[in-house]
Every structure is written in structure tokens, then in C-alpha cells.
Amino acid sequence: MPKEKIALKKHSVRANLQVVELTRAGSSLDLEIYADNEKIGTMIIGRGSLVWFGGKRQLRKRIPWSRFAEMMDELAYG
Numbered sequence: 001m002p003k004e005k006i007a008l009k010k011h012s013v014r015a016n017l018q019v020v021e022l023t024r025a026g027s028s029l030d031l032e033i034y035a036d037n038e039k040i041g042t043m044i045i046g047r048g049s050l051v052w053f054g055g056k057r058q059l060r061k062r063i064p065w066s067r068f069a070e071m072m073d074e075l076a077y078g
Helices: 065-077
Strands: 011-017 028-035 038-046 049-054 061-064
Touching: 049 065, 061 065
Parallel strands: none
Antiparallel strands: 011 028, 028 038, 038 049, 049 061
16 A cells, blocks of 8 residues: 655745734734745735735835736636
8 A cells, every 4th residue: 555645834824913903004914924944925914905025025015905806817817
């Protein structure tokens, strides 16, 4: 009987909730994303948009929710 492969965890996410109520301005959910224990980026999810900081970069990219929806539709459905 063949041995089962053990799935190694490649990605992990650490979350930090700034304010319990996301409907308030200034509230956000910060997600730090790691691959093989190396930080590949930070995503800050807020009321009006999300913000992406890649890896060790200092500059951020703000993406409004409507643009994010377009990007995901294009990625998922071509």
C-alpha cells in the first residue's frame, strides 16, 4: 500500500483587527502573509478599499473595492 504524502504548510497568515467594528472610518483588518516563513506582503482591508504592501517594500498600492472586483473577475473568469 502506498504511503500518504504529508502536506507541508507553505503559506500562513497573521491577522490584526484594529477596531472591532469595521463600519467605522479608520477601522481595518491587517493581514501579514507568509510563504515558507518569509513575509511576502501585507494586506490592509478597510471600509473603502484594500491596501497591499509587497514583501519588504515601503510603497503601498491602494485598490478600491470596485477595481478589486474587476481584477478578481478577470482572474477567475478570463
